[in-house]
Amino acid sequence: MSLQRSQIPALPAGVALRGRRALYVAPDPEPSGARIWFFTRLGGVSRPPFDALNVSRKVGDSEEAVAENLARAREAMGRRPTAWVRQVAGDGVVEVSEGGCAGEADALITSRPGLCLTVGVADCAPVALVGEGRVGMVHSGWRGTLAGISGKAARRMGVRGLTAYIGPCIRQCCYEVSPELAGEFARRFGAGVVSGRQLSLPEAIRRDLLEAGVREVVDLGLCTGCRPEFFFSHRKQKPVTGRGLAAVARVEGA
Ligand SMILES: [Zn+2]
Numbered sequence: 566m567s568l569q570r571s572q573i574p575a576l577p578a579g580v581a582l583r584g585r586r587a588l589y590v591a592p593d594p595e596p597s598g599a600r601i602w603f604f605t606r607l608g609g610v611s612r613p614p615f616d617a618l619n620v621s622r623k624v625g626d627s628e629e630a631v632a633e634n635l636a637r638a639r640e641a642m643g644r645r646p647t648a649w650v651r652q653v654a655g656d657g658v659v660e661v662s663e664g665g666c667a668g669e670a671d672a673l674i675t676s677r678p679g680l681c682l683t684v685g686v687a688d689c690a691p692v693a694l695v696g697e698g699r700v701g702m703v704h705s706g707w708r709g710t711l712a713g714i715s716g717k718a719a720r721r722m723g724v725r726g727l728t729a730y731i732g733p734c735i736r737q738c739c740y741e742v743s744p745e746l747a748g749e750f751a752r753r754f755g756a757g758v759v760s761g762r763q764l765s766l767p768e769a770i771r772r773d774l775l776e777a778g779v780r781e782v783v784d785l786g787l788c789t790g791c792r793p794e795f796f797f798s799h800r801k802q803k804p805v806t807g808r809g810l811a812a813v814a815r816v817e818g819a
Pocket residue numbers: 736737738739788789790791792
């Protein structure tokens with residue numbers, strides 16, 4: 566898929582678009598000692614509605630296309646080994662030390678250099694955690710956010726010196742929820758996370774992380790709902806769309 570200029574949103578300050586085939590956004594500058602890849606949907610081979618860089622085998626896309634997309638993502642990640650989980654929208658955190666599937670969970674942490682921790686997302690927030698000698702990756706939809714999964718993963722890693730990066734996700738502008746759910750979020754995180762029925766997932770995650778003792782939370786400020794041509798958005802492309810990959814790894818000498 567060739568990239569059209571109009572598909573690239575103006576990026577917020579502190580965010581860079583990178584990659585040669587599979588395109589991703591990353592904090593700019595990169596954190597020291599780690600690399601973060603929040604992949605866009607551009608640069609893969611899947612056909613609509615999975616166009617183009619879908620990484621999920623569970624949405625009805627062709628096996629060959631997903632395999633090629635994953636190969637392109639791995640190429641962008643320096644062909645490092647990757648670990649993933651069967652995401653269940655819970656609050657499970659697993660510690661991993663090798664590539665492959667680490668079972669059912671929604672967050673992974675590791676101290677092993679060069680191991681990419683990955684999750685698949687389409688509106689849910691990917692949250693990369695970069696600590697001293699450890700990294701973590703969290704899949705945080707509304708259920709996981711309400712369950713405090715980002716704070717939980719940060720506590721498991723140790724919050725000293727930890728920085729959290731909230732990747733592209735559905736934001737308050739595009740995320741209307743039921744009055745009941747809005748109320749639940751306001752009770753848990755404070756009235757500031759909702760405006761009427763519009764829920765701010767990244768603000769709830771930020772408050773959860775601060776509560777856990779994380780000092781620095783960087784929100785990339787990108788909305789999947791506002792730019793469905795750039796990111797997969799379950800809400801904007803339902804009933805069927807692809808999943809984008811988000812990854813983090815420790816890198817030595819970086
Ligand atoms: Zn939006």
